[in-house]
Amino acid sequence: MSEKSKFDKVSDLAFRRGLYFPSAHIYSDSLAGFWDYGPLGVTLKRRIIDLWRKTIVKRDEMLEIDGSQILPESVFKASGHLQSFVDPLTECKDCRVTFRADRLIQRRLEKLIPEALPSKELDSLILKNGIVCSECGGELSKVFKFNMMFRFSAGPKLGNQVALRPETCQSIFLDFLRVYKTMRVKLPIGIAQVGKSFRNEISPRRNLIRLRELTQAEIEIFFNPKNIESFTKFDQIMDVTLRFLLVNDQELELTAEEAVKKKIVQNKLVVYYLVLLKQFYELVGINPQNIRYRELHDEERPFYAQSAWDLEIKTSLGWLEVVANHYRTDYDLKVHSKGSKTDLMILDNGEKIIPWVWEDSMGIDRTLFVALDAAYTEEKKRIFLKLPNYLAPIQVAVFPLVAKDGLTEKARTLYDMLKVEFDTFFDEKASIGRRYYRVDEIGVPYAVTIDYDTLKDETVTIRDRDNKEQIRIKVGGLKDWLKLRLNFIPPNQ
């Protein structure tokens, strides 16, 4: 038996079948943290996003936008990223080990050190308290700030400083007022966006897990905090159970209703969206026992969040953060209102307010990984992806039983009939068994085989990926049979 970890096996499968692979890899100076999706990966990613649209965005009547990836620096000055999306670092002059300066001082002095403290003050704290390298006792360098945004200039003049957005949501805040005014909506309203974000990570690792260019699907819910008790959608989900890991390390499983009553979560609105996300990941194929919400400690929380929950999924790598959820209050609209000198207040039931914001920030690349990780199945020598039908990149394979006696031609005709409506794959090469195994590995749920009976009575066999069982149906009914089983249909429809 191979000693490979499951993560390696899943990664190997993804490379071998071209789901994703390192970007610009034919060049020897290709960069870590940038990955390309191949044909199957693109389709899988698209299906994950489509599922998100159906089960969250559309279910909740959210509005979707698509904002620029490049934004002027003033946006990030106002949002706080210019100042706070940085790590204050110091390194040992002897052994070159790097430390987070604020955390190092905090640990040594056992008192809270604000992350945003100027470098000079951190320097003097290090000096005054005689703090040295915790590894070798060497002297520490001056504190320097590392900003994780990619910054450059747009246009021919150097003056127009811009940055690649480090999170997609800033566009949602910038566009909020226009969307609100043009779409005739009222609070609470969700604005959603899926797109790329960019972070200059110090050390990207483990292929899709930590990227410098990543795809996020983000939702910002704008609401009036005064009206939170009358949030009626809560009634739809109050009995759903959620697992929590609290800052005091307590683990518990509660219904949404209990979580609100016991004040584990802020309010009904927050828990409603936590439930929607949990249900989404169950549809991605994750066992509910492997989904939990972890409460973030004060020092883990981003600067804009009053409280934060990470949706974590237990994978072959251990618990992995897949969605970051933040209670952003009125922070964002306030700072952009001030930064842009634009009044972002709106009229809600006759009252002028700045809406508050609840955010769900989903990592799509990580979601794709957890989907693969959960779907990966070994059964004797057979490897197959037990993906839900509506996520499978290739939905149906068409095979002639043998490549002779007109079976290939018949199969081709059938393939042509299906290929536009479904993601279909045709293969006549090698034995039928080998062809089944090939498509198992990429999670094709159904294989349609044309045999000698097809020529006589227009029937085909459909072979099921998971149990290898076959049924025989009329060609005429094939499309409807597939349609019924391949599309995602919400439970209440």
Added chain:
RNA sequence: GCGGUUGUCGUCUAGUUUGGUUAGGACGUCAGCCUGCCACGCUGGUGACCCGGGUUCAAAUCCCGGCAACCGCACCA
């Protein structure tokens, strides 16, 4: 970003210690034969020394630099 280890066909790998090979094999893949339902078999083909520089008559092999991967540390909105 620091330290350690490692880079050979799509994948796994032999060869590197001790410089000289048509760089070998397996799986995959392609062509053909075979094949009446779960990785059959046979024949043939395709396909690699991470990149750059140095040493040498000669470099996959030794040296230096870069890049990447893995592990540990640090970091991680």
